[in-house]
Amino acid sequence: MAEQLQRRTSRRTVVKSAAASAFAAPAFLRLKSASAQGTPDAADAGFNWRQFEGETITTLLATSSRADVLVELQPQFEELTGITVNVDVVPEQQQRQKMVIEFTSGNPSFDVAMVSWHVQKGLFGRGQFMLDLRELLDDPELTAPSYDFADFSEAALRFATQADGRIDTLPFNIDYWITYWNMELFDQAGVAFPETLEETVAAAEALHDPDNGVFGFVARGLKNANVPVWTSFMQGWGAKPVTDDGALETTTEAAVAAAGFYQTLLANYAPPGVSGFNWNECQTTFSQGTAAIWFDGIGFAAPLENPDESLVVGKVGYGLQPAGPDARHAGTFGDGIGITANSAKPGPAYLYSQWATGVEVMQRILELGAGAPPRNSIYADEEFLATVEIPQGWVEALVASGEIGLPSLPEIIPVTEFRDIFGIALTNMITGADPAAELELATQQFQPILEQSLAGS
Amino acid sequence: MSSTAATSPPPLTPRPRFGDRSYGRRSSYLLFVLPALVVIVAVIIFPWIYTVFMSFHDWQVGARRIWVGLDNYGELLNDLRFRAAVGRTFVYTVLAVALPVGLGTIAAILFHQEFPFRGLFRGIFILPMIATPVAIALVWTMMYHPQLGVLNYLLSLVGLPPSLWVYAPDTVIPSLVLVETWQWTPLVMLIVLGGLASLPVEPLESAVVDGAGTWRIYRDIILPMTLPFLMVAVVLRTIDSLKAFDTIFAITQGGPGTASETINIYLYLQAFSFFRIGHASAVVVVFFVIVVACSLALLIVRQRTKWS
Secondary structure, eight states, rough: OOHHHHSSSSSHHHHHHHHHHHTTOOOHHHHHHHSSSSSSOGGGGGGTTTTTTTOOOEEEEOOOOOOHHHHHHHHHHHHHHHHHEEEEEEOOHHHHHHHHHHHHHHHHOOOOOEEHHHHHHHHHHHHHOOOOOHHHHHOTTOOOTTOOGGGGGGHHHHHHHOOSSOOEEEEEEEEEEEEEHHHHHHHHTOOOOOOBBBHHHHHHHOOBBBTTEEEEOOOOOOOTTTTHHHHHGGGGGGGOOOOOOOBBBBSSHHHHHHHHHHHHHHHHHHHHTTTGGOHHHHOOOHHTEEEEEEEEEEETTTHOOOOOTOOTTEEEEEOOOBBOSOOOEEEEEEEEEBBBBBSSSSHHHHHHHEEEEHHHHHHHHHHHHOOOOOHHHHHHOOOHHOOOOOOOHHHHHHHHHHHHHEEEEEEOOOHHHHHHHHHHHHHHHHHHHHHHHHHHHHHHHHHHHHHHHHHHH | OOHHHHSSSSSOOOOOOOTHHHHHHHHHHHHHHHHHHHHHIIIIOOOOHHHHHHTTTOOOOTOOEOOOOHHHHHHHHHHHHHHHHHHHHHHHHHHHHHHHHHHHHHHHHHSSSTTTTHHHHHHHHTHEEEEEEEEEEEHHHHHHHHTTTTHHHHHHHHTTTOOOOOGSSTHHHHHHHHHHHHHHHHHHHHHHHHHHHHHHHHHHHHHHTOOOOOOHHHHIIIHHHHHHHHHHHHHHHHHHHOOHHHHHHHHHHTTSSTTTTOOHHHHHHHIISSSSHHHHHHHHHEEEHHHHHHHHHHHHHHHSSOOH
């Protein structure tokens, strides 16, 4: 594979690379002294980071604070490798659409892409849109010695691996669902942090005081966005909405019970109008001190602890997803970075992907509270963790979630339809519809879509 | 037919025939039309034919394309969600046309009067029309927030209970129409104001001399004479309202549930979220027929309101 990639390198580039290799160590040291971020480990001194010098690649990223880190550190990558990177940062929803449309055209305009596993894994796996990276990972000429693939968390590796064993992305970010709780409100009411769903309902009830502008609970009510709340609750019964062999289990006792908790919490203790709330409305509600508990993804510590945006700075507790009667898990989502299957520059693109998912970039992401890097070594590095300014409670919740994380959404191709149809059912529940009847109806609507998808894959 | 032919004036120049020098000259003119023709075929005709062709297929991105004939259309007919979206689109369109046209007409009559700083106020009035729809949508989303939005605060100042605005199924469509009305009333005002300014003064003077009151003058003279301009506004607003997507998507994404899911939002979901290209193509074709039918009906009405 390395030879195949090398063939695309011009003679001039090889000469330049050879010259650069001779000075690799000093150059690397200079970079390290300039900044500790975004540069490779000292163990890479013999690795030729400049083997594709002079090449240009295009990356397609989804707008996020993690993409901001990649853009911020990009000059260091370019200096290290001599590769020029054209970066295209597009809002998440549009980025996903752009990728699918361009892959369908057969000629994507980008070499590297950020892939949302929980939405695109199935579709991209079926279409084989991304390059299988296994050969590259095994190639010592292309993979730096410091790049420890086994360092990624088990949940991340499971996400990055397709059903047929192909690894078509490198883990970039993991998003666990956690419970944010307003410690000040809890202390004032003498309520303890709720460990289970039952306790969450009890705590929400105890803290719910709408006359004084405090609501017991807030979570997503907007269709589509709300489905992870329900599927994460389902994990408390050890259940999931779609089995590994593609059977829908959305009308089971566990599914209905989880939907019942969703209905109880959002219909009784959430702010009026919650059926139109996405994460941003929830964040606003919680950060203004008007909600006692918020259940959502882990990536909100930075805005909640920012005094310019939040009234609850220093008052936020970060707890695990509540347990159900049978199990405790953390609903898990994530993103990977991969190379398009049709890329004419897989070598430079692989170096970029390797750098973007390396320890240094991920440390920077954690430092900024921009996400939850899926590398175990980062959380084992106490010296580094001591320098991180984000709350230790958040880091602890992150580490603990990593041990119990399970994908919250089914890894099926029509996952967006799944979210849409069951999202409507959940929204209807907030306005009083019967959970069992709504789930039955949604299941009837989604069953043929799933069957068609399974038949076509 | 023959009498018509007999009374038709002879052509100024004889029709060129093949072999004539003028035929060669005229056919060379056709070459100048060719680039435009190529562009029209490439940009309008071909995509349309391809969309119709795709509507006869079941094709999801990443999967095989299968010919299904009219199945997509049959599915649409039986799709309760699509039918609800069509109904919602009509309700939204009627409200989003009637309110701006009514208010815009009143505003035009006001701005047609002489008063100090009239130009300044006219300028301020048309500002919403200039703003970017998505920016407007984001601002209104914040204003509509049930707990933190300014609108409920304003209601509380006058002793009214808070509303859930776009966050409740019952109030979402009127709330979205309010945004549309706020943004597009100025356009109607400009069109009607132009009409008022172009009215001849003689009929108005005659009416005054004959002793007609203000209301009668407006009802029996000004309104009929401005009707062609109003119809232009109605046609433009109808097409715009039927096509409305940006503000609805940015504010509610069709929610809560499907309470504000219009045909365009439904179409967007099918095409760009579910990637059901065949099904989405059928929606496009049906929607095109609806838009053309509405536009034709309004254009016919407009023709009848023209001054004779």
